[in-house]
Amino acid sequence: PGLLQQTAGAPAQISPNMAQAPVMVLNTNTKRESGRKAQLGNITAGKAVADIIRTTLGPKSMLKMLLDPTGGIVMTNDGNAILREVDVSHPGAKSMVELARAQDEEVGDGTTSVIVIAGEMLHCAEPLLLRDFHPTVLCSGYLKCLDDALGILESVAFPIDLNNRSELASLVRSSIGTKFISRFSDLMVDLALDAVATVHTEQNGRKEIDIKRYAKVEKLPGGDIEHSRVLKGVMVNKDVTHPKMKRRIEKPRILLLDCTLEYKKNESATSVELTDESQWEALLKQEEDWVASVCRDILAVKPDVVITEKGVSDLAQHFLVKAGVTCLRRMRKTDNNRIARAAGATIVNRPEEIKESDVGTRCGLFEVTKIGDEYFTFFVDCEAPKACTILLRGASKDVLNEVERNLLDAMSVARNIYQNPLLVPGGGACEMAMSVGLSEKAKSVEGALQWPYKAAAQAFEVVPRTLAQNCGCDVVRIVTELRAKHAAAEGNSVWGIDGEKGVLADMRALGVWEPLVVKQQTVKTAVEMTSMLLRIDDIVSGLQRTAPPKESKPEAAGGEEGEGGQ
Numbered sequence: 001p002g003l004l005q006q007t008a009g010a011p012a013q014i015s016p017n018m019a020q021a022p023v024m025v026l027n028t029n030t031k032r033e034s035g036r037k038a039q040l041g042n043i044t045a046g047k048a049v050a051d052i053i054r055t056t057l058g059p060k061s062m063l064k065m066l067l068d069p070t071g072g073i074v075m076t077n078d079g080n081a082i083l084r085e086v087d088v089s090h091p092g093a094k095s096m097v098e099l100a101r102a103q104d105e106e107v108g109d110g111t112t113s114v115i116v117i118a119g120e121m122l123h124c125a126e127p128l129l130l131r132d133f134h135p136t137v138l139c140s141g142y143l144k145c146l147d148d149a150l151g152i153l154e155s156v157a158f159p160i161d162l163n164n165r166s167e168l169a170s171l172v173r174s175s176i177g178t179k180f181i182s183r184f185s186d187l188m189v190d191l192a193l194d195a196v197a198t199v200h201t202e203q204n205g206r207k208e209i210d211i212k213r214y215a216k217v218e219k220l221p222g223g224d225i226e227h228s229r230v231l232k233g234v235m236v237n238k239d240v241t242h243p244k245m246k247r248r249i250e251k252p253r254i255l256l257l258d259c260t261l262e263y264k265k266n267e268s269a270t271s272v273e274l275t276d277e278s279q280w281e282a283l284l285k286q287e288e289d290w291v292a293s294v295c296r297d298i299l300a301v302k303p304d305v306v307i308t309e310k311g312v313s314d315l316a317q318h319f320l321v322k323a324g325v326t327c328l329r330r331m332r333k334t335d336n337n338r339i340a341r342a343a344g345a346t347i348v349n350r351p352e353e354i355k356e357s358d359v360g361t362r363c364g365l366f367e368v369t370k371i372g373d374e375y376f377t378f379f380v381d382c383e384a385p386k387a388c389t390i391l392l393r394g395a396s397k398d399v400l401n402e403v404e405r406n407l408l409d410a411m412s413v414a415r416n417i418y419q420n421p422l423l424v425p426g427g428g429a430c431e432m433a434m435s436v437g438l439s440e441k442a443k444s445v446e447g448a449l450q451w452p453y454k455a456a457a458q459a460f461e462v463v464p465r466t467l468a469q470n471c472g473c474d475v476v477r478i479v480t481e482l483r484a485k486h487a488a489a490e491g492n493s494v495w496g497i498d499g500e501k502g503v504l505a506d507m508r509a510l511g512v513w514e515p516l517v518v519k520q521q522t523v524k525t526a527v528e529m530t531s532m533l534l535r536i537d538d539i540v541s542g543l544q545r546t547a548p549p550k551e552s553k554p555e556a557a558g559g560e561e562g563e564g565g566q
Contacts, residue, residue: 011262032538032541035537038539039129039135041539043123043126043533046092046096046122049119050120053079053083054116056112059177059499060471064077066086076405077111077112079114080101083096090382092533095529095532101523102460103521107517107521109409109521110518116463117431118530120460121455124141125534135534139531141453141455143528145452145456145457146524146528148438148524149438150520152430152434156424156429156493156494158422162270169193172193174426175409176503177512179405180302190414192407195230195412196211198230198232198386199214199215199388201386207418214337214338214339216390218237220400222392228392228393228394231389231391232381233382233385234338234339234342235391236328237376238377241312245327247326248366248367250364251364253303254307254363255348256308256339256348257310257351259308260308261308276356295320299320301355301358305326305366306327307336308330318562326366328377342379343362344362345359345360346358362383364381369540387562392404413514416515423516425494425496425508426512427496427512428496428505432496433481433493434457435458435460436457436522437455461483462498465479467497470499482549494508
């Protein structure tokens with residue numbers, strides 16, 4: 001009884017003989033996959049997503065070229081950027097795409113490896129499912145492996161001295177060694193470290209490194225990539241509001257406002273009836289007096305540069321020019337916050353409340369320069385700026401976009417290290433250490449749980465294997481040698497694959513390191529997502545028909561989500 005049938009037409013009829021009763025539960029326009037078919041469908045979808053970006057892992061990685069819906073081109077090998085552009089319809093594949101996004105938001109790096117490991121863990125679970133292992137046994141086995149794997153990671157981790165710039169540089173270099181900008185690696189490493197060191201603040205033992213808000217990347221096409229630099233201050237795409245205002249001021253006093261410097265309009269519609277011409281003049285004079293009083297309040301603190309987020313009337317400009325003050329208007333809130341951090345100013349909301357302490361005096365030079373066809377305003381040479389602008393130059397927009405993506409990854413790695421100064425060896429070394437450790441542990445696990453342990457151990461080998469594949473060496477021989485080396489002695493856990501030459505190398509000597517937090521997050525996210533996908537045993541896709549019945553066929557509407565997207 002309770003047999004589900006997707007039959008159209010009359011309502012369900014219950015006959016005396018319950019065994020043959022056609023009971024209609026689901027709408028006829030839905031497609032349903034359940035049991036083994038749903039699990040294998042999810043595994044296939046996960047493997048398909050992992051295969052898309054597998055070739056982008058390692059220093060010899062390939063680029064992907066994607067056309068976005070507006071016709072623009074994206075060229076990248078950043079796992080998250082690729083999956084963000086790829087349009088997938090299978091629900092299991094969508095979960096894998098979310099996986100890369102979660103990794104990117106959490107630690108900013110390791111987006112490719114997390115997808116590759118998750119895809120491989122699904123692949124290794126497939127033969128166990130076909131042997132009638134229950135998915136919950138597999139999931140509990142995988143989650144137990146997770147604890148052991150994190151323990152192995154902590155055992156191979158070691159601390160780094162944050163004051164040793166060369167060690168920090170080699171760490172960031174290994175992060176961008178797999179990217180498009182690897183040939184400019186020294187320059188990019190300096191940019192990333194300078195930017196993170198600038199925005200790094202510590203209050204009451206709490207570290208704050210907000211690279212998203214206070215380290216702005218400005219891309220200017222033209223020039224060479226070598227001309228890129230981190231400004232000791234902020235740059236904005238603005239010009240002065242009046243041609244007679246000064247365009248260069250040394251040691252300026254900067255005042256930041258969040259209020260308008262033009263006569264305010266009323267909130268509600270008002271009409272004024274005037275019977276005499278002199279009343280009209282009095283009304284205009286009132287407006288002028290208000291603007292003049294606002295300018296008096298501003299000029300009382302003797303600023304050199306006034307910046308407001310709102311508009312500035314012609315009359316206010318006139319008063320400011322007469323006093324020799326330079327003015328910028330309609331500044332973005334985010335830019336205003338950055339200037340406040342860099343120059344030590346406070347953003348003021350009401351002109352009558354301006355105090356001397358609100359004026360920023362830490363800026364060394366205010367300058368407006370023309371680059372290409374546009375004017376750019378620089379607030380540079382600041383004393384101890386807590387915000388910065390990274391100025392990127394390059395041949396074309398596509399190159400600059402890719403450089404920006406790579407640079408954000410490098411800055412994330414530097415930020416992670418400042419927050420948690422522990423490293424693990426790169427080049428597939430810690431994945432192989434986890435694989436060997438879990439294989440060893442599997443021997444002591446009793447019952448059915450030892451199979452998920454073996455499957456997880458096999459899955460972690462995918463990273464060294466992919467590195468070997470991408471640099472075109474003898475994969476089987478190299479991976480076997482590496483496995484044997486790790487199993488032979490305890491201290492060999494720093495050995496991995498040199499992705500440039502395709503040979504085994506000591507990662508400590510090679511200087512290829514990764515932050516522990518990135519690796520931990522990668523393993524956690526991959527294992528948890530795999531466990532979640534394996535526990536799905538039913539996919540019901542009920543798509544609503546938007547077109548009229550004569551134009552749309554029910555089968556086409558229902559079949560999209562269940563099968564497509566692989």
